[in-house]
Amino acid sequence: MTNVYNPFGKFNGKELEYVTRALDSETKENREFPWVQRFEENFADKVGSKYAIAVNSGTSGLHAALYAAGVGAGDEVIQPATTVVMDAYVTCHLGAVPVFVDIDSRSWNIDARKIKNQK
Amino acid sequence: MSIDDKHGKFNGKELEYLSGFLDSESDSNEKPWVQQLEESVSNSIGSKYAVACNSGTSGLHMAMYACGIGPGDEVITPGLTVVMDAYAVIHMGATPIFVDVERSTYGISVEEIKKNITDKTKAIITVSLQGLSVDMDPILELAKEKGIVVIDDSAQNILGEYKGRVAGTLADMSVFSFENKKHITSGSEGGMLLTDIEEYAVRARKFGGIGYKHMTASAGRTSLALSDVQDPDYERFDTIGLNYRMSEASAAVGLAQFERIGDIVGRRIAVAKMFSEAVAGCNWIAPQYEPEGYKNSHYTFSFEYKGLDMLGISWKEFYQMYVDMGGDGFYSACVVPYLEPVFQNNENYNKVYTKGMCPIAEDLQKKIMQFKTNYRSLSIAQKKADILEALIDKLGRIK
Numbered sequence: 001m002t003n004v005y006n007p008f009g010k011f012n013g014k015e016l017e018y019v020t021r022a023l024d025s026e027t028k029e030n031r032e033f034p035w036v037q038r039f040e041e042n043f044a045d046k047v048g049s050k051y052a053i054a055v056n057s058g059t060s061g062l063h064a065a066l067y068a069a070g071v072g073a074g075d076e077v078i079q080p081a082t083t084v085v086m087d088a089y090v091t092c093h094l095g096a097v098p099v100f101v102d103i104d105s106r107s108w109n110i111d112a113r114k115i116k117n118q119k
Numbered sequence: 120m121s122i123d124d125k126h127g128k129f130n131g132k133e134l135e136y137l138s139g140f141l142d143s144e145s146d147s148n149e150k151p152w153v154q155q156l157e158e159s160v161s162n163s164i165g166s167k168y169a170v171a172c173n174s175g176t177s178g179l180h181m182a183m184y185a186c187g188i189g190p191g192d193e194v195i196t197p198g199l200t201v202v203m204d205a206y207a208v209i210h211m212g213a214t215p216i217f218v219d220v221e222r223s224t225y226g227i228s229v230e231e232i233k234k235n236i237t238d239k240t241k242a243i244i245t246v247s248l249q250g251l252s253v254d255m256d257p258i259l260e261l262a263k264e265k266g267i268v269v270i271d272d273s274a275q276n277i278l279g280e281y282k283g284r285v286a287g288t289l290a291d292m293s294v295f296s297f298e299n300k301k302h303i304t305s306g307s308e309g310g311m312l313l314t315d316i317e318e319y320a321v322r323a324r325k326f327g328g329i330g331y332k333h334m335t336a337s338a339g340r341t342s343l344a345l346s347d348v349q350d351p352d353y354e355r356f357d358t359i360g361l362n363y364r365m366s367e368a369s370a371a372v373g374l375a376q377f378e379r380i381g382d383i384v385g386r387r388i389a390v391a392k393m394f395s396e397a398v399a400g401c402n403w404i405a406p407q408y409e410p411e412g413y414k415n416s417h418y419t420f421s422f423e424y425k426g427l428d429m430l431g432i433s434w435k436e437f438y439q440m441y442v443d444m445g446g447d448g449f450y451s452a453c454v455v456p457y458l459e460p461v462f463q464n465n466e467n468y469n470k471v472y473t474k475g476m477c478p479i480a481e482d483l484q485k486k487i488m489q490f491k492t493n494y495r496s497l498s499i500a501q502k503k504a505d506i507l508e509a510l511i512d513k514l515g516r517i518k
Contacts, residue, residue, distance in 0.1 A: 010143035019137050019368075025128035056173045056308075057362035059329055085356045086329060092359050093210075 063090040071096050078118060080110035126495040128304070129372065131379045136371040152370035154338040157311070159377055160295075164287040166313035168320035168336045171305075171370060172327045175274040175296030177363035178310040179207035179244070181323040182292045185314075186268040188213045192241040197227040198477025199484060200246040202456040204272055213241070214469045217457050219477035222423070223408035225487075226253035231477075233261065242268040247276035247286060249407055249489065250387075250416035255281055255289045270294070274310075277302045278384040279416035286416065287313045292323070297373055300493070302384055302418065305373030309365055327363035330356045384416050387492040390500040391417035394490050397508035398422060401516045403429040419450065419489035427486075429518045434485065446506045452487040455480050 006012070021027070022035050036054050044052035055061045071077060073095035079087045081100045088098040101118060104111040139147030153171050161169035172178045188194060190212035196204045198217040205215040218231040225248040232243060243262060245253045255271070262269045271289050273279075274296035279286040287293045295301075297309030312323050320336035328334050332355060347353060365373070376383070398404045406422040409415045426432045432440075434451065442448060456462065457472035458481070474481065490507075494500035 006142060006144045008144060009141075011141040016138060016141050019141065020134060023127070023129040023134050023137070023372075026126065056366070057364070059362035063361065086362070089330065089359050089361070093361065 059086040059090060062087060063093060066090055066094050066096070078110075078115055082108060128495065129375070131375045133372050133375040136375045137368060140367055140371040148367075151338070152367045152374060153365050156305070156365075156370040156374045156377065157338040159374060160287075160311055161313065163377070163380075164285060164313060166288050166293070167315040168313065168317070169338075170312045170320060170324045170327065171338075171365040171373075172310045172312060172363040173365055173369070174308050174363075175272070175294050175298065175310040176203040176206065177327060177361075178294035178296075178312040178323075179204060179270070179272060180210055180361075181312055181327045181363060182270045182294060182319075183207045183211045183213070183242070184326040185292065185312075185319040185322040186242055186270070188241055191239060193237060193239040194242045194244060195227075195232055195235055195240060196244040196456075197246050198455050198457070198480030199225055199248065199452065200272070200456060201453045202459055202461060204244045204246060205456050205462070208244075209468070214239075215456075216240070216470075217455070217472070217477055217480075219479045220483070221254075222479050222483060223405075224251060224253070224410065225249065225407055225421075225483065226251065227258075228479075229254065229257045229261065232258065236261075236265060236267070240265070240267055242270055244270045244272055245290065246272040246274075247279060249421045250276045250279050250418040251407060251409060252276060252279055252281035252286055252289060252413060254410075259290070268292070274298075274301065275418035276416050278380060278414075280412075280414035282412045288315075291316060292319055297376075302387065302416065302493075303373065303376035303380055305365060305369040305376070309369050309373055322358070325358040326360045328360060329362045329364075330358035330360035332357035386495075386497070387417045388415070389497060390492040390494050390504075391415070391420040393497075393501050393504035394420040394492075394507060397504040398511060401511050403518055404511070417492045420492055421452075421487055421489040423483060423486045424488050425486065426514075430514060432514070434488070437488075441507060441510055444506050444510055446503055446510070447491065449491065450489040452484045452489065455484050 022030065024030065040052040040054050055064060066077065071094045075096040076099045077091040077096050078099045078101050080103055082103050091098040099118060101110055101114050103109060139145065140152055157169040157171050161167065172181060188211040192213040193216050194208040194213050195216045195218050196208065197220050199220045208215040216235050218235050219228055220226060221228050227245055243258060245255065245258060247253060259269060269290040271293040273286045273293045276286040277295055281289055287295060292312060292314040295311045297303055297305040299307040314320050317336045321334065324334045325331065395406060398406060403425040404422045424434060424437060426437050455477060457476060458474060462472050
């Protein structure tokens, strides 16, 4: 098997080895233990969460999270003013309204005090 | 470089392309793999535009957005299909209207469509079940007259033909699936929306591409000069989209699979022929009818099983007999969408769906048997077909 091509490449760990194994479609390991499940289990163990659900993008994960929390039409979802639009997109897709709250000028993250002040 | 098992699913250039993708600093990544796959599909199938996405369901959702489906609209969809066609409609706030099918082909019935068209009807989703196109011309004619958009769910049909045209080019928009069990797969999930209409391609790409405003109908025109983007005043987004994009790794696998599409589909058709010969002349088995001028790409080989009425042997009993003789498990058709719990136990929908709405679909669904055609060894496939033939002879070919 060809190994790492470029030591400064992005995928210079076991990426090629795992991909090659995943492509060998008739093996026992591929029939019995999906790679998605492995990734989820490893991730959950590493970060210390009970559950991990792999999705195709961060946006999809946010969408799934808001659905899981039961967000729907008529609801409001608070989110920071400095972020990219996707947090608001998924709110809108569920029929809810994004409420943008200003940030803390030092950390640039959402300001907890300002969340409290939201009416 | 090759994969060990010659009967493996990925025994073309999959590994070569994926290795090229993983070699992140090399020239092999100069042109995005997604763009290569899109161009390859649109050139080969013969559609102006192809938009890759992460699943057929995503493609259907993109199609719904592209043609402007919204709250209050109705979308006609067949009673015999899986739920995802209706999901895409529901997510736009519109109402799916389930319409009955033709018993012989499983395809949506034009006469039933006519009965269900209202002022609210904005689109018709046709579904090419098991690899067979629906009778598209009368549907297109009707749609044109009424100003309705037609979307072909071609998840199970690639390289199938209808009156000299090829699947993926039959309707205003068509959607392929590259999920694991489909003719070809881009790893284990994937899909592609095809259209000749630029406006639809742009809207579909933006909706599935998180709404970046610079996106165009064709692939590859999505990169901007960094100096444009590296600017605090640069505004990026103009569409409330979702991220349905296909990944590069997925596209690399999909491209290697698509390069062999002729062989892969040809093998499925060859396997279907073996099963077709095994059931020939049996009067309690009615294979899906392939009308003159159609080519079934045989996602499966399927038939209506009439054994309960004619032999007193249930679907499940027949299944067990076949498996006991050494046959492989085969599939049933999915429960009709509107009788699934998702539509029965939810009060949020605009419409109440009841048993008996599509009597042919409901009856057929209980009787259809779908045999896999993706054997990668033709000799194994022939053995399975021989087992089916022996079982039929044992039970009596004519009753």
